[in-house]
Amino acid sequence: MSITDTTTAADPAVRGRRRAGGHRPSVTDRSARMSYLFVSGYVLLALAFGVVPTLYALRMSFFNGQGQFVWFANFIHVSQDFRFMPAVTHVGLFIAAWLIGLLFLVTLLALIIHSIGRRWLSSSVRFIYYIPGALAGASSVVLWLFVLDPTVSPVSAVLRALGSESLIQTVAPGNLPVVFAVIAFWTGAGGWIVVMYGALNSISIEVLEAARLDGANAIQTALHIQLPMLRKWISYMAIMSLAAGTQLFVEPKVLSQATHGVVPVDYSLNQLAYLYAFKQQDLNGSAAIAVMMLVVSLGLSVYVVIRGGLFERG
Amino acid sequence: MTTHNRRAAMTRQRRVLVTTAVAASLFAAAACSSATPDTDDSDAPDDSDGTSYGFETVEQDPSAPITVWVDASRQPAADAFIAANPDFPINVETYDGGADGSGSFQTKVEAFNQAGSGWPDVVFSTQNNDASWASQGTDPFAAPLDKGYFEQAFLDGFTPGALNPLTVDGTIYGLRNDLAPTVTWYNQSLLDEFGYDVPTTWEEYEALGEKVAVEHPGYIIGTVGDSFTPEIFFWAAKAPVNVVEGVDQLSCDTSDPKAVAMAELLDNLIAKGVLASQSVFSPEFVQSYGDKVLMLPGPVWYAGALFSNPDSLNAAPGTIAAGLPLAWDGETPAAGNVGGGTWFISRHSANLENAKTFLEWVTSDPAYQVDVAQGLPAYKEVGDLWLAKQAETGFFTDSFADNVSTAAGQVWDGWGFPKFSQEAVWAKTIIPELAAGKSLVDLLPAWETAIKNEAQVNGYQVS
Numbered sequence: 208m209s210i211t212d213t214t215t216a217a218d219p220a221v222r223g224r225r226r227a228g229g230h231r232p233s234v235t236d237r238s239a240r241m242s243y244l245f246v247s248g249y250v251l252l253a254l255a256f257g258v259v260p261t262l263y264a265l266r267m268s269f270f271n272g273q274g275q276f277v278w279f280a281n282f283i284h285v286s287q288d289f290r291f292m293p294a295v296t297h298v299g300l301f302i303a304a305w306l307i308g309l310l311f312l313v314t315l316l317a318l319i320i321h322s323i324g325r326r327w328l329s330s331s332v333r334f335i336y337y338i339p340g341a342l343a344g345a346s347s348v349v350l351w352l353f354v355l356d357p358t359v360s361p362v363s364a365v366l367r368a369l370g371s372e373s374l375i376q377t378v379a380p381g382n383l384p385v386v387f388a389v390i391a392f393w394t395g396a397g398g399w400i401v402v403m404y405g406a407l408n409s410i411s412i413e414v415l416e417a418a419r420l421d422g423a424n425a426i427q428t429a430l431h432i433q434l435p436m437l438r439k440w441i442s443y444m445a446i447m448s449l450a451a452g453t454q455l456f457v458e459p460k461v462l463s464q465a466t467h468g469v470v471p472v473d474y475s476l477n478q479l480a481y482l483y484a485f486k487q488q489d490l491n492g493s494a495a496i497a498v499m500m501l502v503v504s505l506g507l508s509v510y511v512v513i514r515g516g517l518f519e520r521g
Numbered sequence: 522m523t524t525h526n527r528r529a530a531m532t533r534q535r536r537v538l539v540t541t542a543v544a545a546s547l548f549a550a551a552a553c554s555s556a557t558p559d560t561d562d563s564d565a566p567d568d569s570d571g572t573s574y575g576f577e578t579v580e581q582d583p584s585a586p587i588t589v590w591v592d593a594s595r596q597p598a599a600d601a602f603i604a605a606n607p608d609f610p611i612n613v614e615t616y617d618g619g620a621d622g623s624g625s626f627q628t629k630v631e632a633f634n635q636a637g638s639g640w641p642d643v644v645f646s647t648q649n650n651d652a653s654w655a656s657q658g659t660d661p662f663a664a665p666l667d668k669g670y671f672e673q674a675f676l677d678g679f680t681p682g683a684l685n686p687l688t689v690d691g692t693i694y695g696l697r698n699d700l701a702p703t704v705t706w707y708n709q710s711l712l713d714e715f716g717y718d719v720p721t722t723w724e725e726y727e728a729l730g731e732k733v734a735v736e737h738p739g740y741i742i743g744t745v746g747d748s749f750t751p752e753i754f755f756w757a758a759k760a761p762v763n764v765v766e767g768v769d770q771l772s773c774d775t776s777d778p779k780a781v782a783m784a785e786l787l788d789n790l791i792a793k794g795v796l797a798s799q800s801v802f803s804p805e806f807v808q809s810y811g812d813k814v815l816m817l818p819g820p821v822w823y824a825g826a827l828f829s830n831p832d833s834l835n836a837a838p839g840t841i842a843a844g845l846p847l848a849w850d851g852e853t854p855a856a857g858n859v860g861g862g863t864w865f866i867s868r869h870s871a872n873l874e875n876a877k878t879f880l881e882w883v884t885s886d887p888a889y890q891v892d893v894a895q896g897l898p899a900y901k902e903v904g905d906l907w908l909a910k911q912a913e914t915g916f917f918t919d920s921f922a923d924n925v926s927t928a929a930g931q932v933w934d935g936w937g938f939p940k941f942s943q944e945a946v947w948a949k950t951i952i953p954e955l956a957a958g959k960s961l962v963d964l965l966p967a968w969e970t971a972i973k974n975e976a977q978v979n980g981y982q983v984s
Contacts, residue, residue, distance in 0.1 A: 358803075358805050359804070373803075374803075378953075379956065464623055467620070467747070467802075468748050468942075471945075471948075481628070484635075485631035485632055486628055
């Protein structure tokens, strides 16, 4: 099987469009060669900046600072750190809040936009959803600093209704997972809504028309036709978001500085790994944390891939 | 485009890709290999002209520009230096100054250690515990200053005790920018108007707070919303919660009677509503208490940062006084200390002479320390000039210079300078709980555990 075949098969949008068009160009030798060329750029960069550093971290996590092989000593050492379990809990709660919100709301919003009949309205709503995504990383958190502070917030009434009179109360430890989830949703959801919208467009019109002829209303169509056909896309979104979510770093880091340390500098696992590397000068401990995060997110991703049928051709 | 051309283009493209990929892998490999601690400095020759700095230097280049890191508040120091020395080769960069124990100074230096290059020549830090890590390790950052680098006569010019936080195992690793003893700030006109006496003990302070709560509700006699609150109250209360012995021993006892007494005092006054729970730097604080500050125990740099600052409390000239540090009934008074910035020079600097010129100027030249600086200069001569200038402007009441000098000599020496930030521990453990209405006395055990945990991961033996 050539690489072209795999990518085409795994890409429901492409397949749907082709089917609708009823025309499939034959794969010539030259374009097959080109495809290797195109893929090689990614593969080489992934090797250099993804695989090699990962293997390097894996190796480091089993050695100590003097270069001796120490089995699992680094893993035991970091997992006994008093900051480790709280950081695991923080990241876990954040991911739970974020993933559930993201999967549910993005799919819902995409379905709603898709059902809007007026073309200009649908495209402008998509554009508006997408705008926050333009504020990358730290800058969006800085903006949220103002939103979260009841004294300057445009939504201070909402914050006060939720019982917070100051920024410190808004970012109380119990609220943080939700606060970070809201920030992450706001910056990231727009892009996913556009992706989901694209995926919805790839569902062939014949199928939807058949459903309508059979008397299905919008909700029934969504539940029984569109959602099952979106399954792969939702799994894809879950995997990408899971990987991003375990990397929680910028949001707590910026909030920590803005709240004069009330949001701790060791809130998330990534921050802890950062402290190990650059404050305690323990790169091997840092590598151990990184490897644990890799194992967990890889495991969850494999689960989602299998359950979501992401690599199935059917 | 002909087939031939296309193929040529493709080959070219492929060659570019391959070159890029090879370069990328080499780069990755280089990044990996430089991550292992290496000792490329150790075989560098000693300074060629024979002057000994007391540590191994890199090759010196008298024309190399020096890179200076300052926080936003110390930007004027660099500006004043550039104004006085317009042709001096210098790059000034701002960073957060490590404020609130963010640790950015250390983490950045560690990153440069990994990279093996990139260190700034001179660094200002708002934290006075940085020498504890900057002087240690396989590749220490801070240059020792009293082993032949700086003249002893210059170092002797600092106020006695000012360089203590920068002295590790008898060696001085940095210079103090300013002194920051705590004093008991109060509003003389308001106290007169209300008919209150200035308290001299913590007991009198508490009694005054109870009276204010009843007779003049809305006025405050202090704040507990900052990360440096423990340094204002617990340090001055002589509470043994941050006792460092040697380089690796730390003890902390929040059940000590003095710690408990201070926690009870603060709980009582918080409950009475006479201690604000906001940070003095927050907009809420200025909004709510701008004209309601009756007293405010705090560091001497509140002078410029709050009282005479048009964007903060902006007090009327002649109303604010710096009272002496408070004492427990029957004991000698003690002052706490909040920061007092520090300057470090990198051992890796390629222009140590210029770094020294900059540091001597910035710590001891009146053009910055007297004319511009907001805090009490640590260098004695300019410190006296600064106090005289404050007295002259008459912004603060007459006793200002005397009381601040006295406070500077009363800083309790039982509070250590460990490798971690006590401010960061307080900020994450206590502030959110206080904001949620918990009592400080109940939080003392949690505070002790947090300090001990932090000490342990930083390599201290804890007792």
